[in-house]
Amino acid sequence: MHSKEHPIPWFSPDYTPKFFNLDPETEEKVVLISTKVTGVFEAAINNQCNENICVVPNFENPLQSKEIQGAFLSWGTLIRKCAAAYLDVETNELSVNYFLRGKDETETEIRPAIYLIENLENGAGYTNHLGSMNDKEKYKAFIEPLLKGGEVYEKLTSDSHKNKCDCSCYDCLRDYYNQQSHSILNWRLGLDLAHISADEKFIPQYTTGYWKNVVDTCLKGYKHENPTATTKEENGIIYVETNEMKFSLIHPLWSKNYIESKINVNVYPTVFITQFLRNFGKDVIVNK
Ligand SMILES: [Zn+2]
Numbered sequence: 001m002h003s004k005e006h007p008i009p010w011f012s013p014d015y016t017p018k019f020f021n022l023d024p025e026t027e028e029k030v031v032l033i034s035t036k037v038t039g040v041f042e043a044a045i046n047n048q049c050n051e052n053i054c055v056v057p058n059f060e061n062p063l064q065s066k067e068i069q070g071a072f073l074s075w076g077t078l079i080r081k082c083a084a085a086y087l088d089v090e091t092n093e094l095s096v097n098y099f100l101r102g103k104d105e106t107e108t109e110i111r112p113a114i115y116l117i118e119n120l121e122n123g124a125g126y127t128n129h130l131g132s133m134n135d136k137e138k139y140k141a142f143i144e145p146l147l148k149g150g151e152v153y154e155k156l157t158s159d160s161h162k163n164k165c166d167c168s169c170y171d172c173l174r175d176y177y178n179q180q181s182h183s184i185l186n187w188r189l190g191l192d193l194a195h196i197s198a199d200e201k202f203i204p205q206y207t208t209g210y211w212k213n214v215v216d217t218c219l220k221g222y223k224h225e226n227p228t229a230t231t232k233e234e235n236g237i238i239y240v241e242t243n244e245m246k247f248s249l250i251h252p253l254w255s256k257n258y259i260e261s262k263i264n265v266n267v268y269p270t271v272f273i274t275q276f277l278r279n280f281g282k283d284v285i286v287n288k
Contacts, residue, residue: 039127043079043142044101044113045193049200054255055112055193057100066184067252067272068112072098073181074190075197076114077173079142081152083116086141087126092175093119094126139198146194156187157210166214166281167274186274188214192253203258206251206273207236214277215249222280237262249273 045055057065076096084091094116101111118126133141145152155161156172168174168185178185188211192204206215219238223229228243238249248268250259259270 039118039125039131041083041116041127041130042113043076043115044111045197046200050196050203052203052255052258053196053253055196055253056110057112063272063275064252067189067274069098070181070184070186070274071189071193071252072112072114073178074168074173074185074187075193076116076190077178077185078146078152078187078190078194079114080116082142082145083126083130085145085151087129089126092177093124095119095177143194143198146191147198153191156191162210163213166218166277183278186277189252189274192251196253204251204253205236206249207233207238211273214281215273218277218281222276225280235262239268247271249276 055068055071057068059065073096076098080091080094080096083094095118096114096116098112098114101113103110116127116130118124130141144150147153161169161171165172165187168182168187172187173185173190174182188206191210195202195204205211215238219231219240222240223231226242229240230242231238231240233239240247240249246268248263248265248270250263250270250272252272252274259265263270
């Protein structure tokens, strides 16, 4: 065998390919990206609109961040329902997911958002169609159905659904594909976000409206399991005391300022109402 000089391998930084234009005068930098042919439809909430609410994750508080994710995924799943109804297609033709839009020239804060993409390869143009609607059409398609009198709202809050669904079920938000999110999906939280999207002054309350019955039932269950527990409601806040502890229930979309203006958090540490329902709702008891 005789030794032969090998050229510099093509992956070496010193390798200079033949026939490449290396003249800096005419050289052009290009970035190659692979794109999906399907479109994307994005929806977010203007988070600077109301000092009483907070729709941005606080990364120092993983529980809160998870609740924000749950709220957005729930809202997104409801938005998908609206989109499918508007387009007259099945909900499984669209996928929904949660993401955080980073700070850039147009965004001074991170902003949680949801996006819909088409599941069909090459798409049918649904998301482009949704994105090209004017504001009035978008309000009619994505906000109105989630407010009182709207089709999705009325279905969710009907006695037959509301009374059997503490957080989420296969009749509302759950499906086979979103299994890993089942535990954080909550249609009440999704509707609250929809109300915030419609009315910048809206402050969600868990002691009234579509929350009231499920919270009352859950408190009854909690008192049954903890016979020393007493509860009181004051100014829209429920306080719980047992021999061992005291806590107050808060809504995951309330701001820190709002919470501290209502509750002495040193005396009554806070627990998210969604967490409380997950742990002491009847869904849990049934599954035990
Ligand atoms: Zn349900």
